[in-house]
Amino acid sequence: MIELKNVTCRFGTSVAVDRISLTIETGEVCVLVGSSGCGKSTTLRMVNRLLPLSAGEILVDGENITTMNPEQLRLNMGYVIQGTGLFPHWTVARNVAMVPELLKWPRQRIDERVQELLTLLGLDPAIHAEKYPQQLSGGQAQRVGVARALAADPNILLMDEPFGALDAITRENLQLEMLRIQRQVRKTTVFVTHDIDEALKLATRIAVMDQGRIIQHDTPENILRRPASDFVESLVGKQDRGLKLMSLRRVGDLMQRYPQAAIPEPGEEGVQEDDSLRLALSVMLWQDSGELPVFNGDGAKTGVVTRERIFQAGA
Amino acid sequence: MRAWLPPLMLATLLCGLSAGMSVLEPLYEWVQPDKQQVIYERESFLSLLQNHILLVLISACIGTLVAVAGGIFATRPSGRDFLPLVSQIASIGQTFPPVAVLALAVPVLGFGEAPILLALILYGLLPILRNTLAGLQGVDATVKQAALGMGMSPLRVLLQVELPLAGRVIVAGIRTSVTINIATAAIGSTIGARTLGDPVVAGLVNGNTAYVLQGAILIGLLALTVDSLFEAAESRASAI
Numbered sequence: 001m002i003e004l005k006n007v008t009c010r011f012g013t014s015v016a017v018d019r020i021s022l023t024i025e026t027g028e029v030c031v032l033v034g035s036s037g038c039g040k041s042t043t044l045r046m047v048n049r050l051l052p053l054s055a056g057e058i059l060v061d062g063e064n065i066t067t068m069n070p071e072q073l074r075l076n077m078g079y080v081i082q083g084t085g086l087f088p089h090w091t092v093a094r095n096v097a098m099v100p101e102l103l104k105w106p107r108q109r110i111d112e113r114v115q116e117l118l119t120l121l122g123l124d125p126a127i128h129a130e131k132y133p134q135q136l137s138g139g140q141a142q143r144v145g146v147a148r149a150l151a152a153d154p155n156i157l158l159m160d161e162p163f164g165a166l167d168a169i170t171r172e173n174l175q176l177e178m179l180r181i182q183r184q185v186r187k188t189t190v191f192v193t194h195d196i197d198e199a200l201k202l203a204t205r206i207a208v209m210d211q212g213r214i215i216q217h218d219t220p221e222n223i224l225r226r227p228a229s230d231f232v233e234s235l236v237g238k239q240d241r242g243l244k245l246m247s248l249r250r251v252g253d254l255m256q257r258y259p260q261a262a263i264p265e266p267g268e269e270g271v272q273e274d275d276s277l278r279l280a281l282s283v284m285l286w287q288d289s290g291e292l293p294v295f296n297g298d299g300a301k302t303g304v305v306t307r308e309r310i311f312q313a314g315a
Numbered sequence: 316m317r318a319w320l321p322p323l324m325l326a327t328l329l330c331g332l333s334a335g336m337s338v339l340e341p342l343y344e345w346v347q348p349d350k351q352q353v354i355y356e357r358e359s360f361l362s363l364l365q366n367h368i369l370l371v372l373i374s375a376c377i378g379t380l381v382a383v384a385g386g387i388f389a390t391r392p393s394g395r396d397f398l399p400l401v402s403q404i405a406s407i408g409q410t411f412p413p414v415a416v417l418a419l420a421v422p423v424l425g426f427g428e429a430p431i432l433l434a435l436i437l438y439g440l441l442p443i444l445r446n447t448l449a450g451l452q453g454v455d456a457t458v459k460q461a462a463l464g465m466g467m468s469p470l471r472v473l474l475q476v477e478l479p480l481a482g483r484v485i486v487a488g489i490r491t492s493v494t495i496n497i498a499t500a501a502i503g504s505t506i507g508a509r510t511l512g513d514p515v516v517a518g519l520v521n522g523n524t525a526y527v528l529q530g531a532i533l534i535g536l537l538a539l540t541v542d543s544l545f546e547a548a549e550s551r552a553s554a555i
Contacts, residue, residue, distance in 0.1 A: 050464055071467070074463075075465075081464070085457040087461075099466060
């Protein structure tokens with residue numbers, strides 16, 4: 001758990017972060033979102049003490065971070081930044097092994113961990129472990145960046161616009177990947193982004209920041225339904241809200257289930273249980289149909305979702 | 316392995332000529348037909364070469380230590396205020412002509428090797444310092460930020476990240492500095508240091524162009540040899 005209490009950060013006379021208080025529960029993903037210069041990255045860097053606090057205090061699992069050794073504190077916090085920050089003179093394997101090496105793990109354990117992590121991030125160790133960062137694509141490099149942050153199994157993950165420099169398709173893939181990994185490892189995560197869609201997709205709770213203050217701290221659904229101010233409303237897109245709410249909900253929540261899963265007919269098109277309602281509606285519009293078959297992860301047909309149901313309860 | 320061939324050949328040529336300068340006697344007789352003695356014999360070329368190399372080596376080692384330490388200091392958060400001062404001092408060292416340093420240093424340090432060592436160290440500082448600063452400042456800020464943010468201590472960041480990444484640029488500075496100083500060391504002969512400048516000075520005094528030529532050929536060959544050594548070392552480092 002991370003607690004920020006009346007945290008302030010000043011650079012000279014300008015105030016970058018102004019008396020913010022925020023509690024991030026263990027295992028949740030807290031996304032700090034706001035336009036550039038709103039203090040979100042500054043807040044993140046105060047958590048791992050790359051920047052000093054001007055006032056207030058930050059507690060990690062109840063312990064005040066200013067009393068801790070900064071290196072020890074950071075070794076227990078994975079850190080992913082935009083542009084990866086991978087070491088260009090080290091191989092992928094050595095980059096990932098960095099923190100375990102600092103912690104003086106035995107060689108064999110490090111090697112096993114590197115293999116395990118590259119596999120978790122969808123990179124084949126046999127192909128990529130001995131490459132240098134400049135031989136990777138942007139998406140692969142950022143996967144290595146995430147693997148490096150997870151290497152020593154830290155309790156906390158700090159991510160500073162990690163997907164900001166990637167193209168839309170790669171970013172989307174990595175976001176899905178992150179959701180999958182987060183379900184497996186359950187890290188307490190602070191994620192900084194300026195992209196509200198990314199925030200809505202990944203967050204357990206979102207903290208909207210503006211001019212160094214937190215305007216609203218709530219679940220994605222509540223941010224959409226009850227924006228606290230005009231700023232939040234314009235950030236989430238006032239008229240786009242209906243579709244955004246639909247993209248938060250799974251088809252599986254609104255579908256009508258068959259008593260027993262059926263085998264789909266060949267060529268039958270539909271949606272997955274884990275797909276969003278927004279996607280289901282889009283497919284319906286495109287196919288001009290009132291209902292769609294729904295498949296589970298194994299490909300079995302488990303039910304249908306209808307247009308009426310989505311309109312009634314979708315948003 | 317192929318990269319080491321040119322320095323090896325040049326070094327062989329250099330040593331061969333130093334030991335047996337007389338093979339070129341016809342050339343020197345043609346250059347200087349009116350003199351009876353055309354080969355410089357007051358001192359063996361090999362011992363002059365050895366002394367010349369020693370002077371350059373010592374000054375390069377001290378210069379590198381001072382310049383790299385200064386460059387590291389000036390790029391640390393605590394030393395950043397001194398950054399302009401440090402680069403200015405090095406620039407002044409470069410603008411001072413070595414001859415002037417000798418003239419000022421001889422009354423204090425006496426004749427011989429000491430004043431030329433001082434002049435070489437001062438003169439060689441700037442290229443190394445400038446490249447150290449450029450190399451360290453050229454390290455990607457996100458890389459340093461990631462290193463610190465992942466829990467590396469500042470010393471570790473310097474040793475494992477910044478210096479390896481800046482290494483090529485720093486070595487290029489040392490290369491420039493050493494090459495310049497091989498030529499500059501020759502003026503030490505004017506104040507009694509034994510260098511490959513001896514035959515040059517003697518030749519100029521006696522109006523014997525053949526002597527001048529012998530000194531110049533050996534100094535030039537030495538500079539080429541050392542430069543190609545650096546070249547080979549760099550290509551090897553980038554191959555890894």
